[in-house]
Amino acid sequence: MSAAAKYLAYLGTLHLVIGVLIYQVVGRGPVLLLVEMVLLLSAYLGYRLYEVLVAPLQLLSRGVGALADQDFSVKMRSTGSPEMDRLGEVYNRMIEQLRLERVAGRQREEFLDRLVEAAGVGLLVLDYDGNIESENPWVQERRKSSPEFEATVLRPALALGVGEQAVFTTPDNRRLHVEYATFVDRGFERGFIILQDVTADLLQAEKEAYGKVIRMMAHEVNNSNAAIVSLLKTLLEVARADEPDLAELSREHLPPVILRAEHLTAFMRNFARVVRLPAPARERIDLNAVLRGAAEVMQPLLEEQEIALSLALADRPVWVSADRAQLEQVLINALTNARESIGRGGHIRISSQLHPAGFVIADDGPGIPAEVADRLFTPFFSTKSSGQGVGLTLSREILEAHGASYRLRTEEDGVTRFRVSLS
Numbered sequence: 420m421s422a423a424a425k426y427l428a429y430l431g432t433l434h435l436v437i438g439v440l441i442y443q444v445v446g447r448g449p450v451l452l453l454v455e456m457v458l459l460l461s462a463y464l465g466y467r468l469y470e471v472l473v474a475p476l477q478l479l480s481r482g483v484g485a486l487a488d489q490d491f492s493v494k495m496r497s498t499g500s501p502e503m504d505r506l507g508e509v510y511n512r513m514i515e516q517l518r519l520e521r522v523a524g525r526q527r528e529e530f531l532d533r534l535v536e537a538a539g540v541g542l543l544v545l546d547y548d549g550n551i552e553s554e555n556p557w558v559q560e561r562r563k564s565s566p567e568f569e570a571t572v573l574r575p576a577l578a579l580g581v582g583e584q585a586v587f588t589t590p591d592n593r594r595l596h597v598e599y600a601t602f603v604d605r606g607f608e609r610g611f612i613i614l615q616d617v618t619a620d621l622l623q624a625e626k627e628a629y630g631k632v633i634r635m636m637a638h639e640v641n642n643s644n645a646a647i648v649s650l651l652k653t654l655l656e657v658a659r660a661d662e663p664d665l666a667e668l669s670r671e672h673l674p675p676v677i678l679r680a681e682h683l684t685a686f687m688r689n690f691a692r693v694v695r696l697p698a699p700a701r702e703r704i705d706l707n708a709v710l711r712g713a714a715e716v717m718q719p720l721l722e723e724q725e726i727a728l729s730l731a732l733a734d735r736p737v738w739v740s741a742d743r744a745q746l747e748q749v750l751i752n753a754l755t756n757a758r759e760s761i762g763r764g765g766h767i768r769i770s771s772q773l774h775p776a777g778f779v780i781a782d783d784g785p786g787i788p789a790e791v792a793d794r795l796f797t798p799f800f801s802t803k804s805s806g807q808g809v810g811l812t813l814s815r816e817i818l819e820a821h822g823a824s825y826r827l828r829t830e831e832d833g834v835t836r837f838r839v840s841l842s
Contacts, residue, residue, distance in 0.1 A: 622819060714754075
C-alpha cells in the first residue's frame, strides 16, 4: 500500500472512531451535530493537508518513474505550497534540459550516422573486447566485392595497436590507409578503425616523382645518344665506301655499337611513354571486338612458340566506354607477359563477361611467386632479369585512368589470371 493510501486510511479510520465514541458518550442532540461538524471540518483540513504534502510527493514519484522510463514529457504542476512549488520548478527545469539534450544528442547521432554512410571512407566500430561491432556501407560493399578483403585488410587492421597507422594493398591493387583510434563510451575506452583508399593519391605522387626523373634521363640520354648514333653511322659509311682497310671495323664493331645505341634510345622511349600517356579518349566500343583484334595481332608470335590461344567471349556484345587504342595496349602487354611466362608449349585463354563488363586473360605458365605478387604493379618492377617493368606500369596507368579494377594473380588451381573489370 502506498503512503498516500495509508494516510487516507488512517485519516478516515481516526475520524470514524472519534465519531462513534462521541456518539456513544454524547448521544443524540444538538451537541452531536456540533461535534459532527467539527469532525467534518477536521476531515476536510486533513484532506487539504494531503493535497499539500502527499499529492506533490505522488506527482514527484510519477516524475521519478518517468525519468526511469526516459519519458521527459511529464512535468509537475503548481500545488500552492511554496516549498513543493520550488521543488517542482527545479524538477521541471531539469526535465526540460534533459529533453533538449536528448533531442540534440539524437540529432547529432543521426547526422553522424548519415555522414559515416555517405563518407568515402570505411569505418569499423569495435566493442569493448576489440571485436567488430558495426561497419559502414563502404566496408560492407568491399566485403561483398572481394572475398579476400577480410583476410588481407580487416584482420591486419584489427592487429594494429592504438594510434598505429599502416597502408595495406588489396588483391585488386588498391592501397588502403588504415588508422586505429579510440573514443570513450560510458566511461570506458573503445576502438574504431578508419580505412581510406589512397590509391589515386599515391599513384599521382609516384608518377610525379618518377616523371621528373624520366624526363631528365630522356633529355640527357636521347640528346647524347642521337649525336653518338649519327657519328657512328657516318663513320660506318666512310669505312665501307672509302677505306678498304677498315672492313673489319665496318663489319664487326660498328654495327653492334649502333644497334646498342638504338636500343638505348628505344629503352628511354618506353619510359617516356608512361609519363606522356594522354587522358583516355573514350568512346562506346565492343570489348569482344577489341579482344579478337588483340588475339589476331599476337597469334603469329604465339604460334612460333607453340602456344595455343583460345577465346571464350560473351555471346552478346560487351559495350564499354573506353579508349580503344589504350585498351588494346593493355591487352598486348598482358598477352606478351603471358607468352614470356609460358616460354613454349602452353595455353592462353581470353574470356569476356557482361556483368560486370570485363575480361580475363589466363595462362598455364609457371606462375607468379607469392613473394612478388603484391609488387607486380609497382612502377618499373620486373621479375625478368632484362625486364624494364614498363608494360605493367603502363597498363596500370591506363586502367586507373579508366576507373577499372584489375588483378594479376596465380590462383589456387595454378592458373595465372589477369582480371579486369571496366564497370
